[in-house]
Amino acid sequence: MKELCKREIYASEISEYLGVKWMGNDFFVTGPTSLNSAEAGKFVLLNENEVLDNISELLVITGLESNYRGSAVIRVKQPEMAFYSVINEFFMDVKPPQIDGTAHISPSAKLSRGVSVGRNSIIESEVKVDANTYIGSGVIIRGNVHIGKNCIIKDNAVIGSEGYHFIDDGASYLEKPCLGSIHIGDHVLIGSNTSIELPLFDETRIESHVKIDDLANIGSNCKIGSKVLIAASSILCHKITVGRNSFIGAGAVIRDGLNIGEHSTIGIGAVVLGNVENNKRVAGNPAHEI
Amino acid sequence: MAGISRNGDFPEKVSKFLKEKIDSVAVTYGMDSQEYRALALQYLKHPEEGQKSEENNNRHWEADLQVDTVDENTLILHGMERLYNKSIVVEPTMICSAHCRYCLRGNYDIFTLSEEELLNIAKYCGTVGAHSGLEEILITGGDPLIVPQRLDYFIESLIEHASNIKIIRIATRLITHDPGRIGDSFYNILRKKSDELRFEVATQINHAVELFPETIEVIRKIKELGAAIYSQNVLLKGVNDDIESLITLYNAMRKYDIEPHYLFHCVPMKGMHHFRTSVEKGLYLVKEMVNSGRMSGRSKPMYALMTDVGKVTLYEGTIIGKKDGHLELKTNYSYEDRMKWNPSWKLPSTAYVDDSGNIVIRYLDGIDE
Structure with a gap:
């Protein structure tokens, strides 16, 4: 995890880092700020259509077409990307990896170098975690689970929870045991209180670069393609496939067994009862194409 | 090297930390002191920089690598050089x-190299490099600690794609330029040390006054994390070209556990004439220093020249001729070997290959005034 740190860096250095030749007087910049709090000695992102008065010694990162006329300005193709890459590289420090003394880690779990585990987390046997993954506090990981490198598992997430599968035998329910495994790729984010269920057999699979927000539920045997974004409180029931680069809006619910195509968008609060083709946008209850 | 010449436009840039140190040294020691001069000469523009002299090279050597990739395209690995068989130089920024x-x-x-460019270099190291004896990498620049997260990305890529790399050397002057900028983003890199991977930090301290308390604290932390730290110093007229300064410097380095490596004669490049002593003066100073009885043999550097074909350490018989202010130096670099690991390399006009197949190089001497 990263934390903001105090530094004094030449504006020209930020410009050079972004590949833009610095013209004019140089000055020290101590960190990022917002447009509302813009002041001398800081640097700020000015998006297209936003307006800002010229402030002396305020470094402005903006687009090539921006109308901003101040003297300390860096114009780049992708200003938002540039702004945040400067924050990350120059003003954030990465905390050292640490296994908290209160965490319970099974001796047969395999944790690679650089893995951090927070307070009161539980990592049971059969779990394998690759290099530099950060596991927050109160996280539970159990079952046959493999987590890739450079992932972030936020506080109280549960990876390897039992699925919700029962057979009605008349008087009561017989629970089906979940005997498969979970695979999580590299650079995946699992939000706080999110639950990833073990599959009945085979695999629940989350590919690399997937980002899942807080309070989501990913059901048994789901397969989530790379770079999918799943916003807070979404519920994906059993055996759902989501194609790569799709977006699932906050609070969406997707019924068992559906296929969500690549590059598709599921609107906020949508209740999805049928398959969604590639590149389609659906919303509403029941969800329909928009 | 890997950059494009800016035609002599080299703006003065002094970090806030150094500015404060220079001011403080001026007050403590006075502006006529050796201590003040050592800092001011190194960082403040000097009127003689713009004067014409024999030193008119804008660039040092060229050694960017051209590599044939699996899809038969030629890939130029920008920001990387290979002058030696077992090691390469990479400049992330x-x-x-x-x-x-x-x-x-x-x-x-x-x-600044992109992550994609750094990944390509790491893959080269693990493929072509692995088959040709590559086992060591020097990461320099610029200063790689300016971009610690990109540096970390590169090191992770090396760990993943080039297990033949056993030693990673990271060259930085940030420990004297602005030690407050060094944090856990860098220390975490040193924590990747293992039985299979050693880290060494190379720095450059040219005068004992540069061992500021904040610098010593960073050195202590680097040592604590199990990395070696060594200094390659440069012999600079007015900064350290006297016995007292050199003995004090090397004794201070020993005190803080900084290994001595090379003492370089100042390279013959544009704007550096006023820094350059003669090579002979350097030899005299090293001889006097090591025979002074005032420093341990463990603190002695190797005196070397940075030539157009790589570094040449001076031993008896290295200088084989002197003419028109130039020295002719016999090297142990085999031309044939070099072409094996970098076929795109060209013999500079200042060099020729002798009967034994080794490169002989001409080197512009400095002048003592």
Whole structure:
């Protein structure tokens, strides 16, 4: 995890880092700020259509077409990307990896170098975690689970929870045991209180670069393609496939067994009862194409 | 090297930390002191920089690698050089937090390599490099600690794609330029040390006054994390070209556990004439220093020249001729071997290959005034 740190860096250095030749007087910049709090000695992102008065010694990162006329300005193709890459590289420090003394880690779990585990987390046997993954506090990981490198598992997430599968035998329910495994790729984010269920057999699979927000539920045997974004409180029931680069809006619910195509968008609060083709946008209850 | 010449445009740049140290040394020791001069000469523009002299090279050597990839395209690995068989040099960024006035890369364009470019270099190291004896990498620049997260990305890529790399050397002057900028993003890199991977930190301290308390604290932390730290110093007229300064410097380095490596004669490049002693004076100083009885044999550096074909350490028989202010130096670099690991390399006009197949190089001497 990263934390903001105090530094004094030449504006020209930020410009050079972004590949833009610095013209004019140089000055020290101590960190990022917002447009509302813009002041001398800081640097700020000015998006297209936003307006800002010229402030002396305020470094402005903006687009090539921006109308901003101040003297300390860096114009780049992708200003938002540039702004945040400067924050990350120059003003954030990465905390050292640490296994908290209160965490319970099974001796047969395999944790690679650089893995951090927070307070009161539980990592049971059969779990394998690759290099530099950060596991927050109160996280539970159990079952046959493999987590890739450079992932972030936020506080109280549960990876390897039992699925919700029962057979009605008349008087009561017989629970089906979940005997498969979970695979999580590299650079995946699992939000706080999110639950990833073990599959009945085979695999629940989350590919690399997937980002899942807080309070989501990913059901048994789901397969989530790379770079999918799943916003807070979404519920994906059993055996759902989501194609790569799709977006699932906050609070969406997707019924068992559906296929969500690549590059598709599921609107906020949508209740999805049928398959969604590639590149389609659906919303509403029941969800329909928009 | 890997940059493009900026035609002598090398702006003065001094970090806030160094500015404060220079001011404080001026007050403590006075502006006529050796201590003040040692800092001021290294970082403040000098009127003689712009004067014409024999030193008119804008660039140092060229050794960017051209590599044939699996899809039969030729890939130029920008920001990487291979002058030696077992090691390569990589420059992730050419940015520094302060500009040393005698920097041999001072006249180059500034760039920062993308993650994709660094990944390509790591893959080269693990494929072509692995088959040709590559086992060591020097990461320099610029100052790689300016971009610690990109540096971390590169090291992770090396760990993943080039297990043949056993030693990673990271060259930085940030420990004297602005030690407050060094944090856990860098220390975490040193924590990746294992039985299979050793880290060494190379720095450059040219005068004992540069061992500031904040610098010593960073050195202590680096040592604590199990990395070696060594210094390659430069012999600079007015900064350290006297016995007292050199003995004090090497004894202070020993005190803080900084290993001595090379003492370089200042390279013959544009704007550096006023820094350059004669090579002979350097030899005399080293001889006097090591025979002074005032320092341990464990603190002695190797005296070397940075030539157009790589570094040449001076031993008896290295200098084989002197003519028109130039020295002719016999090297142990085999031309044939070099072409094996970098076929795109060209013999510079200042060099020729002798009967034994080794490269002989001409080197512009400095002048003592």
